[in-house]
Amino acid sequence: MSKVVRSSSESEVQLWETEEDDMTEGDLGYGLGRRPGGIYEVEVSQLFTSRKRSNGKNFSPPPFPRMEEERSGGIFQYSKHKSLQDTYPPGSRISSYRRQSSTDSTSELSNEELRQYLHETLEEVDILKTELEASQRQLESKEEALKILQSMAILGKATSHTQAVLQKTMEQKRFLEKEINALQWEIEFDQNRFKNIEESWTQKYDRLSCENAILKENLKLKTEEIKMLKSENAVLNQQYLEVLAMxxxxxxxxxxxxxxxxxxxxxxxxxxxxxxxxxxxxxxxxxxxxxxxxxxxxxxxxxxxxxxxxxxxx
Incomplete structure (x- = not known):
């Protein structure tokens, strides 16, 4: 960018040189039959708008001049004026001095306008920089929003898949709950049936144990009676034998x-x-x-x- 600006400034400096060369030949660039070497009041804006070439192209001051270019322009003008003093004879120095004073006034006016134009362009550049930064921020925010939308789309697909899986799992859960309820009912029914059977068998066992205890007691009594009867029978047999012997x-x-x-x-x-x-x-x-x-x-x-x-x- 700097190379382009320098090239444009160099071309414009050459154009200004050609125009000032025209002034050395006797034409002030404004025409109207005025003599060379005369001092005239000329507006700078009219100078910028009226100077034209034979091909019909307008010439204006450089759009982005710099301080170095201004310094180089001043040096160029000084060297040019010195060369003019050397080339012209002493008799014509008065006319050249007057011409130089007119060119100095126009250059001062042009420098002021260029400075103002430079200041305005710098302000515009600053504004454009701020706008560029704002647009870059907007672009970054849009990129972030796009990323968020992409992530939301991916999340939406994932959530739809998870919802389908969740629905399947809920259906399986309901089916398993039904089976569990049926199995629990069967288990409770079997537990109640086994409980009733156990109670009936415990009652039977208690009844049989009581009867067995009673029978054991009766058996003991009968065995005692049998023992007594056996002993009495033995006594009777002995008596029988004694009587039989008699x-x-x-x-x-x-x-x-x-x-x-x-x-x-x-x-x-x-x-x-x-x-x-x-x-x-x-x-x-x-x-x-x-x-x-x-x-x-x-x-x-x-x-x-x-x-x-x-x-x-x-």
Missing amino acids: LDIKQQKMAQENMCRDKSGCAEVSSLEVGKQIWKLNRREGRNSWVCSLQKTVRSRQKTRITLKKSLRC
Whole structure:
């Protein structure tokens, strides 16, 4: 950019040189039949607008001059004026001096306007810089907004996918909840049934245990009674043998025959039969007191035997 500006400024300086060369030839650049070397009041704006070439192009001061260019322009003008003083004879120095004073006034006016124009252009450049920065900020904000929109679009796609997955999981959850409820109902039903069965079996067990305890007690009593009866039976058998030994041989044979007749009876029954036979024989012989006591014992034993048989049958 700086190279372009320098090239444009150099071209404009060359144009100004050509115009000032025209002034050296006797034309002030304003025309109108005025003599060269005269001092005239000329407006700078008219100078900028009226100077034209033969090809019809307008010339204006450089758009972006710099201080260095102004200094170089001043040096160029000074060297030019010096060269003019050297080339012209001393007689024409007065006219050249007047011409130089007019050019100095116009250059001062042009420099002031150029400075003002430069100041305005610098202000415009600052404004353009601020606008450029603002546009860059807007562009950055738009890029950020675009990124946010892209992320939101991606998030929307992800959320739609997650919503579909969530809906499927909710359906599976409902199906599993139904199955769990059915299984829980079955488990509760089975638990209640098993509980009822357990209660019934516990009741049966308690009842059987009570009956078993009662039967054990009855068994103990019966075993004690049987032991007593066995002991009494042993006593009766001993008495039978003693009585049988006291009888004669004929009486013993008769007693044995009577015992063989009763096939269904046992040793206790035979002892009763023996007691009856002994009672009959003793009655014949006159032994009544001993027979009565024996008869009483036999009857009591018979009653106890009957009661034991009934209890065992029950």
